[in-house]
Amino acid sequence: MKFRAERSEFADAAMWALRTVGARATLPALSGVKLEVSGDRLSLSSTDLEIASELSVAVQADRDGMALVPGRLLGDVVRSLPNAAVSAEVDGDRLHLVCGRAQFALRLMPVEDFPALPQISEQAAIAVMKAEEFARTVAQVARASSTDDARPVLTGVSLEASAGSLTAAATDSYRLAVRTVPWDAGAETTALVPRRALDEARRSAEQLGAEVRIAIEPSQVTFTFGDRRLTSRLIEGKYPDYRQLIPVGFERRLAVDRAELMEVVRRVSVVGESNTTATPVTLHVTSDTVRVTAGSGEVGQAEESLPGTLEGEPIEIGFNPRYLSDGLDVAVSERVVLEFRDELKPAVLRPAPADDQDDSAKEQVADFLYLLMPVRL
Amino acid sequence: MAAGVDPASVWDIPAQAHAAEALRGAVARGEVGHAWAFVGPAGVGQEAAARGLAAALNCPAPRAPGEPCGRCSVCDRCRRGAFAAYTEFTPTGATHRVDDVRGTWLVTASRSTTEGSWKILRVVDADRMNEAAANAFLKGLEEPPERTVWILDVADPDELPDTILSRCRSLMFAAWAPADLDAQGLRLGLDDPADRALAVRVAAGSPAALARLADPGEVGAKGSVARSSGLAYLRAHRDIPARLRAEKGFALSAARAIDDEVKARTALVKDEGRAELADLAQSYGDELPRGIAKQIEERNARREREARTLVVQAALDDLLSWYRDCLLVGAGGDPADALHADAVDALRADARALGAAGILRAVDLVLATRAELERNLQVGLALEALLLELSTLTMAPLRAGSR
Ligand SMILES: [Zn+2]
Numbered sequence: 001m002k003f004r005a006e007r008s009e010f011a012d013a014a015m016w017a018l019r020t021v022g023a024r025a026t027l028p029a030l031s032g033v034k035l036e037v038s039g040d041r042l043s044l045s046s047t048d049l050e051i052a053s054e055l056s057v058a059v060q061a062d063r064d065g066m067a068l069v070p071g072r073l074l075g076d077v078v079r080s081l082p083n084a085a086v087s088a089e090v091d092g093d094r095l096h097l098v099c100g101r102a103q104f105a106l107r108l109m110p111v112e113d114f115p116a117l118p119q120i121s122e123q124a125a126i127a128v129m130k131a132e133e134f135a136r137t138v139a140q141v142a143r144a145s146s147t148d149d150a151r152p153v154l155t156g157v158s159l160e161a162s163a164g165s166l167t168a169a170a171t172d173s174y175r176l177a178v179r180t181v182p183w184d185a186g187a188e189t190t191a192l193v194p195r196r197a198l199d200e201a202r203r204s205a206e207q208l209g210a211e212v213r214i215a216i217e218p219s220q221v222t223f224t225f226g227d228r229r230l231t232s233r234l235i236e237g238k239y240p241d242y243r244q245l246i247p248v249g250f251e252r253r254l255a256v257d258r259a260e261l262m263e264v265v266r267r268v269s270v271v272g273e274s275n276t277t278a279t280p281v282t283l284h285v286t287s288d289t290v291r292v293t294a295g296s297g298e299v300g301q302a303e304e305s306l307p308g309t310l311e312g313e314p315i316e317i318g319f320n321p322r323y324l325s326d327g328l329d330v331a332v333s334e335r336v337v338l339e340f341r342d343e344l345k346p347a348v349l350r351p352a353p354a355d356d357q358d359d360s361a362k363e364q365v366a367d368f369l370y371l372l373m374p375v376r377l
Numbered sequence: 378m379a380a381g382v383d384p385a386s387v388w389d390i391p392a393q394a395h396a397a398e399a400l401r402g403a404v405a406r407g408e409v410g411h412a413w414a415f416v417g418p419a420g421v422g423q424e425a426a427a428r429g430l431a432a433a434l435n436c437p438a439p440r441a442p443g444e445p446c447g448r449c450s451v452c453d454r455c456r457r458g459a460f461a462a463y464t465e466f467t468p469t470g471a472t473h474r475v476d477d478v479r480g481t482w483l484v485t486a487s488r489s490t491t492e493g494s495w496k497i498l499r500v501v502d503a504d505r506m507n508e509a510a511a512n513a514f515l516k517g518l519e520e521p522p523e524r525t526v527w528i529l530d531v532a533d534p535d536e537l538p539d540t541i542l543s544r545c546r547s548l549m550f551a552a553w554a555p556a557d558l559d560a561q562g563l564r565l566g567l568d569d570p571a572d573r574a575l576a577v578r579v580a581a582g583s584p585a586a587l588a589r590l591a592d593p594g595e596v597g598a599k600g601s602v603a604r605s606s607g608l609a610y611l612r613a614h615r616d617i618p619a620r621l622r623a624e625k626g627f628a629l630s631a632a633r634a635i636d637d638e639v640k641a642r643t644a645l646v647k648d649e650g651r652a653e654l655a656d657l658a659q660s661y662g663d664e665l666p667r668g669i670a671k672q673i674e675e676r677n678a679r680r681e682r683e684a685r686t687l688v689v690q691a692a693l694d695d696l697l698s699w700y701r702d703c704l705l706v707g708a709g710g711d712p713a714d715a716l717h718a719d720a721v722d723a724l725r726a727d728a729r730a731l732g733a734a735g736i737l738r739a740v741d742l743v744l745a746t747r748a749e750l751e752r753n754l755q756v757g758l759a760l761e762a763l764l765l766e767l768s769t770l771t772m773a774p775l776r777a778g779s780r
Contacts, residue, residue, distance in 0.1 A: 023666040025673055027459055028657055049461055050488065070659070107659065112450060115461040118491040149479045150513070152487035194488075219489035234489040236522040 001037050001065030002089040005057065007099060010086045013044050013057045014078045016228060019200065021071035022048030029113035033074050035088075035095075036066040045117055046071060051197045052117045055228040067095050068111040077104045118231050120222050124215040125161055127185035131205040131225070134212045137168055137179050138202040140330040140368055145195045146172035156192040156235040158242075161185060161216060169242055170195070175323045175372040176242050177330065191216045192239055197232030204230060246371060247346060250339035252312030254285055255352055258336045262328040264292050264304045269321035271295035271302040280318040280375040285310050285340075294321070317343040318375040327370035346371050387429035387445055387456065391584075392557040393422040396548050400426060404433040405443030409495075410546055411521035414529045414537075417550025419502065420585040424458075426550075427499040427528045431455040431463040434495035434526070451493065462493035467501045469675040471682075475509035483517045486525055496525045503529035504536035511538050518544050552582025565591035571719055572608055578716045579611060579698065589691065595645075604641040614695035615717060618703075618727045618739070621768040628764035635760055639688045646684040650677035689756050693747045700740050703728040707736065735770055742766055 014033065022030030027049075034045045043056040067090050077097060084100030090108070097104040120126075138157075146154035160167045166183035169176065201223040205212050213224040222231045269281050271294045284291040287310050293303040317340060328336065333351030340347050349370040388397040396415070403409050409430075415423045429445075432455035436445030445452050454460040464485055466477065482498065490496050500506075506514060518527065518541060529545060531537060553561070558577040561584055567573040580587035590607040597603025605613070613634060620627045654673055658665050665673070702715040707728030712721040731739065746763040750756060 023669050025657065025669050026465060027461070029459065052491070113454065113457075113459050116450075116492045149484050150516075152484060220491050231491065233491055235487050236489055237487060237520070 001035065001067050001095075002062035002087075003037050003042055004060040004062070004085055004087045005042060007081055007083060007086050009057050010042075010059075011078045011081055013042075013055055014074055016055060016204075017044040017046045017053050018071055018075050019046075020048050020051045020053040020230075021046045024049070027113070029068060029109060029111075029115070031071050032068040032109045032114060033071045034066060034068050034111060034114050037061045037064050039064075047115060047117060049115065050194060050233050051200055052231045053229070054117060054231070057227070063089075065090060066111055068109040068114050069095050069106040070109060073106050077106065118220050118222075120215045120224075121217055124217045124222070125185045125187035125189045126213060126215045127161070127166065127183045128211050128213050129166075129181065129183075131209050131212050133181060134214075135202045135205040136332070137181055138198050138205075140332070141168045141170045141177045141179050142195050142198050142202075143170070143326050143330065144172060144175050144177035144370070145170035148172070152235055153192060153237040153239055156194050156239075157198050158239045159191045159193060159216065159221070161190070162188045166214075169239075171240070171242055171245075173240075174320065175327065175370065176245060177327070178242070178246075178369045178371075180367040189216045190239075191221045192235040192237070193221050193232055194235055197221075197230070201230050201232075204228065245346065246369065247339075247341055247348065250312075250341055250348070252285070252310060252315055252340040254290065254308050254310050254338045254340070255335055256290060256306065256308035256338070258328055258331055258334060258351075260306050261290065261292075261308075261336070262325060264290075264306050265321055265325055265328070268292045268294045268302045268304055269325075271300050279321075280377070281321045281324065282316055282318045282377060284314075284316050286314045312340075315340055315343060316377065317347065318377045319347075319372060320375055323372050327372055331368065331370065343374055344376065346373050385447060387425075387432045387447055387452065390422045390425045390429065391561065392553040393426060393550055396422070396426055396550055397429065399548055400430050401433065401443040403443075404430070405441075409434065409526055411525065412518060412527040412529065412545040414503075414531050414534070414542055414545035414547045415550050416531045416534055416547050418552055418583060419530065419532050420583065421550050421553060422584075423501075423528075423530045423550055424499075425456075427465075427497060428455050428458055428463065430526065430528070431460060431493075431495070431497040434497065435460065435462060435493035460493065462490045462495060463497045463499075465499045465501055467676060468505050468679065469672055470679060471505070473500070473502070473506040473510045475507070475513050478506075478510045478513040478517070482514065486517055486522055486527075490524070494524055496522075497528065498525065499528040499530070501530050502532070504531045504533050506537070511541060515540055515544075553580075553584055553587075554582075558582070558584065558587050561587055562591060566593065567591050575611070575717070575719050576608060578718070579695070586691070589687075602641045602644040604645060605638075610638055610692075611695055614692050615699040615720070615723075617696060617764070618699065618731070618767070619723060621764070622730055628768040629761065631764050632757065632761040635689065635692050636757055638692070639685050639756070642688045643681050643684045646680050647677070650680060653677075685756070686750065689750060689760065690747065693743050693750075697740060697743050697747075699724075699727075700736050700743065703731065703736050704733065704740075707733060731770070739767055739770055742770075 017033050024030050030048055036043045040058055040061050041056045042059040043054060045054040082100040082102050086097060086099045088095060088097050093108050094105040095108060142157050145157055149155060154172055157168055157170045161183055163186050164183060165180050167178060167180045169178040204225055208225045215222040219234060220231050222229060265281055271279060279294055281292055281294045288307060289305050290308040291303060291305045295301040327349045331349060331351045334354055335352040336349055337352045338347055338349050351368055388401050390397045432445040432452045433443055436449060436452050438446045438449060440446055451460060455463055458465060466482055486498060534542060555577050558580055559573060562573040562576055565588060567576055576587055576590040580590060590611060592607040594606035595604045617631050698716045702717045702724050705715055706712055706724045712718055715724060717724060742763060746759050749759055
């Protein structure tokens with residue numbers, strides 16, 4: 001293997017591939033980045049077995065071939081490259097890199113131990129989304145997933161594609177976030193994606209912009225950004241039927257300024273912060289005011305009020321402040337509505353479209369829902 | 378073994394033809410199930426069988442149903458335990474911990490495979506799960522993902538809850554027959570037939586014990602501890618009764634010698650561990666990720682502890698088998714039946730000197746010390762006490778009533 005590449009392009013590609021370098025004592029090959037020259041392209045790939053990265057860049061190729069190099073060393077080398085073209089050549093058990101006056105030799109690892117990376121099959125359901133829209137969807141939903149490995153299915157984000165729409169949902173059984181976005185693939189399919197993989201894809205979407213091509217298959221999901229590709233394994237198992245949790249209709253509906261409620265909840269919940277279990281915040285909602293309180297005599301008390309508009313009878317309802325804040329944080333509109341049945345049934349938080357928004361903007365905020373279980377007071 | 382050069386069947390597992398055939402047949406008939414318990418003494422072929430199963434289920438070009446090609450990249454990596462869909466879980470400390478079960482085992486089990494269609498998850502020393510780990514694992518076993526096979530290595534089925542065992546198909550792994558050990562002894566360089574025969578008899582069905590006996594030792598160049606050969610240590614152990622009789626104060630020097638042996642053997646394990654760490658560190662570029670370093674250090678510490686116990690146990694077992702042979706020979710049995718058939722004259726001499734009652738007493742003492750060691754008593758002190766008592770035993774000619 002022998003090639004010449006432009007420095008910044010090579011460094012950028014290497015740094016991107018390094019993000020999914022693995023660490024497993026029994027399979028050291030995962031700690032490597034695989035370089036492969038074929039035709040006039042250099043492809044770089046890495047995998048931690050859960051997520052795989054692959055990308056290719058144009059190079060001046062002198063000799064085809066492949067090499068597995070220690071990821072960490074490659075990272076160190078790439079960070080210290082001077083500003084000059086990079087030439088690389090495999091010689092014996094080393095990869096020699098020359099860049100200006102700097103020379104490096106990276107010891108090769110056995111490339112045959114590197115797992116074969118999955119390709120996208122022809123049967124995959126593929127659709128294209130704006131990167132920005134994808135990133136926002138992930139940011140809104142993924143946070144509601146569980147961090148407790150005891151129930152692996154809840155640590156993932158459920159993706160459900162049907163004709164015309166893709167629904168992303170996550171729940172840790174205390175709250176549920178659901179977002180539906182337009183989807184131009186016809187096939188009906190589902191995938192349960194590990195949260196970490198989706199976060200990684202979101203970061204790439206934010207960094208690279210443009211479009212993301214999503215391919216869903218029975219055992220993997222692939223996010224393609226131009227020449228770059230992230231593939232994730234899926235979580236196997238049955239995802240809970242979350243739709244039955246979502247109440248149909250409501251008895252009370254509160255409209256309130258999102259940022260203001262978030263600030264008030266943050267200030268009031270400071271009282272309970274020293275406790276190991278979060279002290280709930282209570283919303284005392286009347287026709288035109290929301291009074292937020294927290295704490296008891298022992299730990300100290302706090303309260304603060306803000307204006308709000310309630311349709312229906314007054315209500316007192318308690319929430320875990322973190323879960324409430326998370327929901328407010330991702331609701332993204334200026335005002336939000338909270339729908340209640342009573343103080344024991346789950347509440348539903350939705351972004352509220354502003355009156356002066358056009359229809360498509362209204363549609364955008366209307367397709368997100370955040371359900372949270374109240375805390376019994 | 379490189380694939381391509383050696384197309385031997387993955388099912389060609391020494392001494393485990395029965396288990397291999399059961400696994401091959403299960404794959405061929407498409408009845409692999411979700412979980413197997415490999416029941417039998419550790420290290421007699423479970424690893425090869427589990428890896429063979431991984432190859433049989435994932436080889437893209439099997440020769441016949443249940444018979445992987447043995448030469449493709451998948452087969453090769455399965456055999457080396459380096460295939461992505463094959464995972465081995467070894468205890469990091471003395472037991473498997475609940476955090477490992479939840480954070481690693483069940484997470485691995487819940488993921489789809491991207492290379493290979495079957496996941497093989499092997500739990501080494503599965504009978505060393507503590508209660509919390511066993512409970513957490515049971516939950517995972519109750520809802521097995523598709524195309525996922527758990528393999529539990531179980532030396533002592535009584536140490537695992539029935540709720541786990543009853544969900545596994547049990548497969549017996551037998552101790553090795555003398556012919557298998559003899560062939561292995563040749564491979565390990567035991568060329569002398571008498572030496573090999575002795576090692577095979579003493580190894581008592583365990584290929585690991587045979588490997589210890591076949592260890593050629595090390596002179597002890599700079600930086601490394603000198604180590605006698607495995608057979609030299611064995612011969613030193615069985616000489617102890619005679620030397621306790623002949624040399625004043627030998628009890629203490631024998632205890633010291635065993636202590637030196639412990640040091641030499643654990644140094645070997647330590648060096649191996651260090652070399653492996655250094656090797657891995659190179660892969661990761663000078664420094665290992667902290668999680669992995671900790672995992673490997675803990676595992677190495679466990680291996681050193683185990684090596685220490687193993688050396689002392691082996692020494693006691695050598696003494697035991699020697700005394701038992703003395704009984705046999707003293708009672709007029711056929712010396713050819715003795716484990717130490719190569720040293721019949723010495724057996725006769727010890728048998729005469731100790732008498733049947735003395736030998737029985739010695740056997741009891743050794744057994745008692747062995748049991749004490751399992752309860753984790755101070756190794757050095759226990760050994761010293763034992764050897765001192767054994768020496769008073771041989772010094773008391775009145776006890777030798779059979780003379
Ligand atoms: Zn094969």
